[in-house]
Ligand code: 7UC
């Protein structure tokens with residue numbers, strides 16, 4: 130690919146997405162699976178150019194809660210505290226917890242693509258943990274413990290109250306969350322359908338419980354250990370496997386959402402920020418069958 134260089138294990142591409150050929154798009158997807166995170170520098174795409182680009186990456190899927198939608202493009206998830214024409218568009222302070230996008234749904238997305246529009250003067254980046262490397266780092270004993278295990282995932286702890294929820298009883302809202310997004314089950318070790326990598330599939334934000342083949346093991350303890358070992362319990366973000374990727378206005382970020390958990394890094398000060406996000410499927414199963422033999 131023209132204009133591709135590797136910087137700290139991130140593939141950085143200097144090429145306008147609006148000018149990419151079909152071959153380049155095809156290559157780009159390969160690079161995402163190889164490197165995990167891709168930054169497409171200094172784009173001048175409009176919102177609808179960005180959506181068109183997303184459509185070439187995969188099958189776009191609008192976020193299930195409407196309050197996040199861009200008014201003209203339902204595929205665009207807007208994270209923003211900025212008012213446009215006096216109206217609040219999108220939702221402020223999204224994703225400030227360890228998670229993979231849609232891990233609480235039956236089929237989590239293959240790709241997340243973000244396009245920051247307004248970045249605050251203070252640092253605003255995203256933290257990432259590579260959960261394929263996290264799996265590799267586990268002891269052989271821990272790998273054996275979680276083999277064949279499953280986890281349950283729910284949005285319950287991070288569902289955001291909508292403007293229309295004001296004055297509704299909390300029990301009614303919780304009931305709605307459980308009816309609309311019932312807890313889902315995913316393997317504890319996801320087998321990447323493209324790379325074949327094994328991915329430790331737990332997140333501090335969405336994983337509620339795990340169950341293990343061996344009933345004698347304390348599953349709650351094991352989940353706690355997995356979150357600690359992968360770095361997700363480090364509230365200082367100094368764990369050696371946490372990477373901070375800084376965000377620049379106009380750069381597009383594209384990552385393998387099976388492989389990474391991420392955590393937004395919003396500022397405590399209220400400064401304007403606005404980011405567009407697209408999420409896409411790749412037509413493959415979320416996890417391929419694993420043959421542990
Ligand atoms: O508002 C948010 O932090 C959104 C979060 C609950 N879900 C993001 C996702 O796509 O899983």
Ligand code: FE
Nearest residue numbers: 224229230391
């Ligand atoms: Fe997210």
